[in-house]
Amino acid sequence: MKLTRRDFLRSSLLAGGYFFLTPNRLEAKVIPRSKWQAGYAQMEKEGKLGQRVKQAYAIFERCQLCPRKCGVNRLKGEKGFCRAPARVVVYSAHPHFGEEEPITGQKGSGTIFISNCNLRCVFCQNWPIAHEGQGKEISDEEFAGLMLEMQRIGCHNINIVTPTHVMPNILSAVQIACRKGLRLPLFYNTSGYERVEILKILDGIVDIYKPDMKFMDGALAEKYSSGARDYPEVAQKAILEMHRQVGVLKSDEDGISLRGLLIRHLVMPNRIAGTEKFVKWVAGNLPRNTYVNIMAQYRVEYKAYEYPEIARGITTQEFLEAIDWAKTNGLINLDSKSMAMYKIYHRSRSG
Numbered sequence: 459m460k461l462t463r464r465d466f467l468r469s470s471l472l473a474g475g476y477f478f479l480t481p482n483r484l485e486a487k488v489i490p491r492s493k494w495q496a497g498y499a500q501m502e503k504e505g506k507l508g509q510r511v512k513q514a515y516a517i518f519e520r521c522q523l524c525p526r527k528c529g530v531n532r533l534k535g536e537k538g539f540c541r542a543p544a545r546v547v548v549y550s551a552h553p554h555f556g557e558e559e560p561i562t563g564q565k566g567s568g569t570i571f572i573s574n575c576n577l578r579c580v581f582c583q584n585w586p587i588a589h590e591g592q593g594k595e596i597s598d599e600e601f602a603g604l605m606l607e608m609q610r611i612g613c614h615n616i617n618i619v620t621p622t623h624v625m626p627n628i629l630s631a632v633q634i635a636c637r638k639g640l641r642l643p644l645f646y647n648t649s650g651y652e653r654v655e656i657l658k659i660l661d662g663i664v665d666i667y668k669p670d671m672k673f674m675d676g677a678l679a680e681k682y683s684s685g686a687r688d689y690p691e692v693a694q695k696a697i698l699e700m701h702r703q704v705g706v707l708k709s710d711e712d713g714i715s716l717r718g719l720l721i722r723h724l725v726m727p728n729r730i731a732g733t734e735k736f737v738k739w740v741a742g743n744l745p746r747n748t749y750v751n752i753m754a755q756y757r758v759e760y761k762a763y764e765y766p767e768i769a770r771g772i773t774t775q776e777f778l779e780a781i782d783w784a785k786t787n788g789l790i791n792l793d794s795k796s797m798a799m800y801k802i803y804h805r806s807r808s809g
Contacts, residue, residue, distance in 0.1 A: 487706060487709070488708070488711060490710065491711065496636075496641055496644060497644070497662050497664065498636055513659055519532075519533055523623055523656055524652065525692050526538065526576060528540075532544040539576060540574045540575060542574040542591070545597060546595070546598070546601050546628075547595050548571065548573065548593050548601070548604065549571040549587045550571045551569070551571070553567065553569070553611065554567045554617065560714060561666070562614070563614045563712070565612040565614055567613060567614060567615055568608025568616050568617055569608075569619060570601075570608070570618055571584070571587055571619045572620045572621060573591045573620075575620055575623070576651055577649045577683050577684065579684070580683075580762055581760060582759060583755075587620075588620065598631045598634060601630075601634075602631040603635075605632070605642075609639075614643075615665075615715070620649070621647065622651065622656075625659070629660075644663065644664050645668065646667050646668070647668045648670070650672065654695050654696060657696060658699070666704065666715055666718060666719075667700040667703070669693065670693075670722045671697065671723050672689065672693070673730075673731055676688065676689065676690055678732075690732075694743070697721060698744075705717070705718055706719065706745055706747055706749070707720055718749070719749065720749040720751065721740065721751070722753060723736050723753065724756055725772050725776055730768055733752070733780045733783060737780075737787045748789070749793070750791065752780050752784055752792065754777045754799060774807060778800065778807065781796065
């Protein structure tokens, strides 16, 4: 049976393939692992990583790590909006199998959940961690030990969840771990509420970025994310900077991500997240093979029940229209799990 270009593309996407566009064709984007090196390892070799650690730690004296720019001296114990101390607070560290397929692989993503948050959404699904700050305060040396343990047990990457407010600790721990043999991709898993100026400190250090793009409307971001009215503009600028640094997602021969950008977007009830506007923005500002995960996992958590318009799960139709918008706008590297779910929902509706 002859395999059409459309069938090839569909099967490759479902298998977790990655592509880049040239003017006339679509090609697989693969980096042989033997030729790959973690960005932070190269920075350390060049003697630049320590400089970035010092630059980052200086920000703690008048903290402006995130767009809220609280200006508190965290080195003296002052706390800003995120309520985080100067030492990192870790909730858990373990192999995680719920990430996107090219991140999870067969052995899991070495995920370290950081407590506290600079956004604190009313529908937060990890609210005991993000809002209440549950976890254990540890030193940068202990943080480095967690990274090395994730590598020892075979995880594919070091996945730092909610990293923004502890970026200096991450850089310090990475340097310590690198000197002890850490070589896995560094994965920055963020809400997207990031300052471009801060992201530039990470240039050449972070291998994989995965920002959320939660809202496209500032008034709704203000309502549901603790007054962050500037979220859409800030997150869009941040994503463009992340893409400038690492480009589209690239994998090794086994389909495991080594470098690049993934974007997550959570479909919300009553089109609160602005999904149609989101996919149009991606299609107009990034390569159309940018890896995008349009998620159906919204559930009513934390204080969401206080807001009637988001006090329910999404409908099948809301998810189907979200994927349809993405396809209509030409996005060609949608998450395989989401696409499989789309097909199941579509068949059930058609039947």
